[in-house]
Structure formats: structure tokens, C-alpha cells
Amino acid sequence: MKHKLVPVAAALLTALASANVAAESATDVVTDGWEVHGYGSMNYRMVEGETVDTEYGKPDYKTAGTHGKSTNQVEFTIKKHTEHQNGVWSNFTVRSEYGNGNSYAYTSSGSQKDNTKAQFEVKETFVEIGGISFLGEDTSIWGGQRYLNRASGLLSGEFWKQSSGVGAGLQTKLAGNTAGIAVVTADPDAGAADSYSLDCKQKDGSTSTDPNKCKVKLDGAKDRSTVTSVDFYYYGVNALxxxxxxxxxxxxxxxxxxxSDSGYGFGITYNRDYYGFDGWSQTAITYGKGIAQNRGLNFGGWSNGNDNAESIFLTSYGVLNISDKWQMGSELTYLGALDELFGAEDLKRYIVAVRPSYNVNDNLRLEMTASYGHEEGKDGYWDRTGDKVESDIINVELASAFTVNADYFGRPQIKPYVSYIKADDEASAGIIGIKNGDDEVVVGVHTEIWF
Known part of the structure; x- marks a missing residue:
């Protein structure tokens, strides 16, 4: 009797297991979780006892010090990642930001929103879905507001490649390399207040002085100058x-x-070690025409231009690992008009910058930054004549970084620094925010973390 029950029990177990499998749905969630990443940059800097609202030409490739003007910049990126039984996955990403570009040192007295600049904002919110069977295992689609394919200089910190706006796209693999197409749109006047007025005329023909009896009307809204970029990209081609x-x-x-209603840009980026030595480097050349004049690949609400706008952009930067104690970052960048750029004829900008770093121990790093920036244009560009037609800026900075990891990119860190900026004349100095004379000393403590 005992032996006769064994096959019966096995059959029951098999039936139960089959029923359990049948009960599972292809859309059942098998993985579901949250990731939190972020960035913080807190810059306490003083010039003769006061805070200042200038970056000393850093966004224009004139200096490369630590003296960015954001006193308290914070970013959080939150991602919800979900995977399903059938292999489909999704990401919901939200990036929030506060304080980018604000130079005031806030205190604790009430609301900070008397100054509405650089308040809390949602910069990205998009959904990406991948693994859909009829699109292919390596294909994903996305939609929403996004910073797409960003790249920035190492010491200038300037983003030279990105598409920033609202749109949608598809990314896949071709011959083992990443390929994608996207459409991104931005409104240059987004965030600007609409113009309103009060209509206080009453039914009896009189005009009331009581605002509560007036009607609010939107004054004639101007047509939007919406810009759109169709992006094609192919990344990771191994060669040389x-x-x-x-x-x-x-x-x-x-x-x-x-x-002034169209333009195009293209670029090639080369990624490798530090020009044959230990480390890494990124080198790029881009071309921009028309409304793509801003380095060809830098798209957003700032994109504009005309048929005369035409630029060439070259950049090369990276980090050299010299020894166990020494590292060095460098950047060489050139931006020039082939005809006209940002409304200026024959505009040329370039910067040469280095930042050697010495690892004293695991928690202390010493840095020195030196940069030389140059700008010139045709006489009369942006109403600049005489001494203002050309400018040369030298920036030398000494810093000590107290950190949990003294690698070049070790973060978090608290970095006291002294930065000396000198222009070739007072006219050039005034353009980058130096108030008196042709030079300035900035003393500060830059605190930075990313995770």
C-alpha cells in the first residue's frame, strides 16, 4: 500500500507545480526598487569681505579655477527600476535641483524666495522601457524631459554636448555599438512670466479703482520660438x-x-588612455551651422542663430596618472567662428589649463590649477573696441582638499583655495567681473560630493 501512494503523491505535486506556473503572469514584477544619486557643490568664497555674482569668465573659457558662483547647489536623482517576468524592464527617473547659479549667502531668516532665482526645480522626469519582445532585447524607448548624452570639459566644466528639453527617443545596438535617435524640443522663453493687465472698466462705463472689481486679462501673447533637434548618435566604435x-x-x-529657422551640427569624439600614457582622455571636434552654432551639439533653450552663424569647436581633456602620488588633469579647448558666432564676427576663444594633484595621504590632496584664456573678435563686436577687442586672462590657484579618498576624483571633499585672476588690462578685467584694477584674489572653501 505504501508503494502505491508514492506515484499518486508525485502526480499531485506535479499538478500543483503546474498550476502555480500557470498562475504566474508574464507581466508579474520580479524586481522593484529605488536608487538615489546626487550632487552637492557648496562654495564659500569672498572678495574683499563680500560675496560676488561672477564666475570670472569661466563659462566663456577664460578661467578654470574653483570659483564657480553657486553658493549652495544641490541635485538629487531618484530612479525607480522595475523588471517583469517576461524580461521587460522600466526606469522612472526624476532629477531635482536647487541653487544652480545663485550667488547669495542665505541666512536663516524666513523664506529664501524673495530671490526667485535658482529655487527648487524639477530638471528631468522621464520613463524608459526596454526588453520589449517585438523591439528586441537591446532596444529601449523613452519619453519625457531629459538631459540627453551630456559631455563637459574637465577643468572648464562647460557642457559642450547635450540635448536638454522634452522629447522621446529609441536606443538600440547595431553591430555591438550603441545607436539611437531622439527628438528633443525646448522653448527659449519657457519660464518667462506672461504679461497680464487689469481691465477695470465697469458695465456702467465707469472705471473702478478697486482691483477686486477688475478683470485680469492676458495681453497679446507672442508666438513661441520653439526649437527642436532631431538627434542621431552611434557610440562605442573601437578603433585606433x-x-x-x-x-x-x-x-x-x-x-x-x-x-534663422534651421541649422545642423555634427561631431566626432575619441576616447582612449591619456595620449598613450596611463590615464584617460576625451578628444572631440564639432561643427555647428545656423541655430546649431553653439558648438554644434549643445542644444537647448539657448539655441538660435542665422545663416551667418557658423562655428568650429575643438577640445581635449583628461587625467594622467603619473605615479602613486601624482596625477594631473588638463584641458585644451578652442571655439571659433568660421563667419559669425553669437552675433560676433571672427569670434575666437581658447583656453589651456592644467591641474597637477599630489596625494599627501589617503585624506589630503594638494592641488595647483593654472590656466590661460584668450578671446578676440572683429573690431566693434558686442560694441567692444580698442582694448576690449582682445583679452588675455591668467588664473593661478592653490588648494588643499580634505577628503575621504585622495584620488583625483575622491569625494566628498572640503577644499580651501586661493585663486588669483589677472587680465591684460582693466577693460578685459571689467568684462569678467573684476571691479577694481586688472586683477583679483578670491579666497574660498569649496565643498563637493557626488553619490
Missing amino acids: GGSFDFDLKLMSQANKDSD
């Missing part, structure tokens, strides 16, 4: 001891004349 990335952007703008 490194890898190549290729970008092409076709841009258009609404409600503009025919000579």
Missing part, C-alpha cells in the same frame, strides 16, 4: 586604440525668418 562616438543633430525653430 580607443573608441569613437558620432553625433548628428538637425535643428529647426518655429516662427522665425527663413534665414
